[in-house]
Amino acid sequence: xxxxxxxxxxxYALKQTPHVPKSVGPKPEFLKRTSMASENYRRDxxxxxxxxxxxxxxxxxxxxxxxxxxxxxxxxxWFYPAFEFEPDTGPAMTSHFRNWLREKxxxxxxxxxxxxxxxxxxxxxxxxxxxxxxxxxxxxxxDPQHERQTIDYYQCxxxxxxxxxxxxxxxxKQT
Numbered sequence: 476x477x478x479x480x481x482x483x484x485x486x487y488a489l490k491q492t493p494h495v496p497k498s499v500g501p502k503p504e505f506l507k508r509t510s511m512a513s514e515n516y517r518r519d520x521x522x523x524x525x526x527x528x529x530x531x532x533x534x535x536x537x538x539x540x541x542x543x544x545x546x547x548x549x550x551x552x553w554f555y556p557a558f559e560f561e562p563d564t565g566p567a568m569t570s571h572f573r574n575w576l577r578e579k580x581x582x583x584x585x586x587x588x589x590x591x592x593x594x595x596x597x598x599x600x601x602x603x604x605x606x607x608x609x610x611x612x613x614x615x616x617x618d619p620q621h622e623r624q625t626i627d628y629y630q631c632x633x634x635x636x637x638x639x640x641x642x643x644x645x646x647x648k649q650t
Contacts, residue, residue, distance in 0.1 A: 476509075476519065483513035485556055486565030488604060508556030510563055511548065511639045512571035520547075521646050528650040545643050553640050555632070562628060564602045568635075573600050575631040590623045603628050 477484060485508045509516045524545075531537050548554050555561065562568075576597050580586040583596045603625045617626050 476516075477507055480509075480513075480515055482566045483510055483515045484508060484565055485510040485563040485568065487560040488562055488564045488602075506560065510565050510567040510571075511555060512563065512565075512635050513567040514571075516567075517639065517642055521643060524643060524646050525650050528647060532650075543647050545640060545647055547640065547643065548636075553636065555636060561632075562602050563632070568632075569602055571635060572602055572628060572631050573597055575634070576600055576627065579627070589627075591620060592624075595624075600624075 485506075487506055528543075531540065546552065549556050555563070576586060580589060580597065586597055586600065587593055587595055619626060
């Protein structure tokens with residue numbers, strides 16, 4: 476699935492971090508992870524889950540099913556894939572981020588005011604680059620007057636991380 480959907484893979488602004496030994500990664504296959512913001516991934520994986528559950532329900536084992544454990548993401552614990560290499564700069568997250576901004580700000584003017592940037596538009600907004608991602612005004616706190624782009628990205632990111640498992644759990648419950 477990943478090979479046929481490269482636009483749905485997470486993109487990474489950072490290729491190596493100090494806390495990840497070079498002997499561990501990143502390696503090209505290590506970084507080939509599906510973006511949690513991918514609508515194609517949700518649709519295809521959701522349909523596969525629905526099909527699996529329907530077949531299980533129609534099997535002799537289906538009568539013995541007591542519970543389901545819906546897991547995904549990094550280590551099956553709904554961590555963002557390769558989270559140590561954030562932000563996700565891939566096409567799926569960029570598109571999702573723009574849609575999220577459209578819902579939040581509605582107009583380019585409102586986004587420009589919030590981000591304190593006259594050149595930004597919702598249609599061209601980008602996930603914050605590495606410098607903005609790591610730089611904060613006061614250690615771990617971000618200044619909303621100057622770092623709103625990064626704050627917005629993380630709010631969008633956390634929303635997608637909450638929505639994704641709920642999406643799969645809803646399919647399981649309905650099926």
